[in-house]
Amino acid sequence: MSTKQITVPSEYAESVLGMIEQRIREIGKTYQGPKSNQDDLEITAFRAMARQLGYDFEVMSNADGFAITRHVYKPVE
Structure with missing residues (x-):
């Protein structure tokens, strides 16, 4: 994956x-x-792109495919 910014x-x-x-x-x-x-x-x-916008997604499998939760991205310090 590249380190290009959007x-x-x-x-x-x-x-x-x-x-x-x-x-x-x-x-x-x-x-x-x-x-x-x-x-x-x-x-x-896609998650890397979202992090550049200040968000991230939690992606979990379920019976219909994926359940997705969007949350504010906080880098680990």
């Missing part, structure tokens, strides 16, 4: 986070655990 005007941050969340939900519909390495990489990249 720039999103603050008025669009919520929309971008919503798109990320929606894509992660779509991935969850076909996710196959250990067979989903590419999906894992995509989710990791």
Whole structure:
């Protein structure tokens, strides 16, 4: 994964986070655990983007795919 930064005007941050969340939900519909390495990489990249906007996602498997919780990102110190 690269260390490139993205720039999103603050008025669009919520929309971008919503798109990320929606894509992660779509991935969850076909996710196959250990067979989903590419999906894992995509989710990791999306979470890195969200962190740049000050948020992160907790992604948990459930019967319908993924349950996602958005929260404020706080780096570990």
